Amino acid sequence: KAGVTQTPRYLIKTRGQQVTLSCSPISGHRSVSWYQQTPGQGLQFLFEYFSETQRNKGNFPGRFSGRQFSNSRSEMNVSTLELGDSALYLCASSLSGADTIYFGEGSWLTVV
Amino acid sequence: AQSVTQPDIHITVSEGASLELRCNYSYGATPYLFWYVQSPGQGLQLLLKYFSGDTLVQGIKGFEAEFKRSQSSFNLRKPSVHWSDAAEYFCAVGVGSAGTASKLTFGTGTRLQVTL
Numbered sequence: 187k188a189g190v191t192q193t194p195r196y197l198i199k200t201r202g203q204q205v206t207l208s209c210s211p212i213s214g215h216r217s218v219s220w221y222q223q224t225p226g227q228g229l230q231f232l233f234e235y236f237s238e239t240q241r242n243k244g245n246f247p248g249r250f251s252g253r254q255f256s257n258s259r260s261e262m263n264v265s266t267l268e269l270g271d272s273a274l275y276l277c278a279s280s281l282s283g284a285d286t287i288y289f290g291e292g293s294w295l296t297v298v
Numbered sequence: 299a300q301s302v303t304q305p306d307i308h309i310t311v312s313e314g315a316s317l318e319l320r321c322n323y324s325y326g327a328t329p330y331l332f333w334y335v336q337s338p339g340q341g342l343q344l345l346l347k348y349f350s351g352d353t354l355v356q357g358i359k360g361f362e363a364e365f366k367r368s369q370s371s372f373n374l375r376k377p378s379v380h381w382s383d384a385a386e387y388f389c390a391v392g393v394g395s396a397g398t399a400s401k402l403t404f405g406t407g408t409r410l411q412v413t414l
């Protein structure tokens with residue numbers, strides 16, 4: 187079956203703009219979580235959604251937000267982009283959040 | 299708060315040699331533990347996980363890991379490394395609300411280089 191799918195894979199944005207990233211979880215998975223990966227900070231948890239509700243949250247500013255739709259697909263949004271937001275954004279899904287977590291290939295965001 | 303330490307930033311082994319990547323975690327209860335591998339420019343692939351039960355877990359690609367509660371460790375091993383194993387390896391502990399594992403805290407990773 188298809189894995190976790192993230193779109194777009196690569197994008198370049200200008201400082202001050204906003205960006206929306208999309209994630210389609212594995213079929214049947216209801217938990218979707220997002221991570222940011224940078225060379226300096228490593229892999230950091232952003233937030234997790236389950237049944238359209240945010241269930242866990244990391245330590246990121248309010249510029250980072252997300253949502254989940256009734257079909258479990260999820261989007262994350264970053265407003266007022268800063269240069270430091272350049273990163274690989276990874277989406278992960280699991281059946282319930284208490285089991286195996288599978289990652290997508292990620293969305294590479296470059297802020298110039 | 300939970301934390302994960304991978305003390306080795308970079309390891310080089312010869313093809314065919316054995317491998318052990320170290321991982322220590324800090325968490326008050328029994329955590330969910332994972333090992334992931336990442337090739338350059340790619341996402342994370344799950345190698346294996348520990349939730350409960352047998353402390354020696356088998357994963358894909360011939361990897362195994364042993365959970366040692368007394369040492370707060372979850373070291374990854376492979377008896378014979380292949381050149382294709384060269385990648386970055388991440389240990390993670392999963393802790394979240396309502397007993398979930400979905401909030402992963404990762405170590406800083408260990409980059410494995412394999413020489414022929």
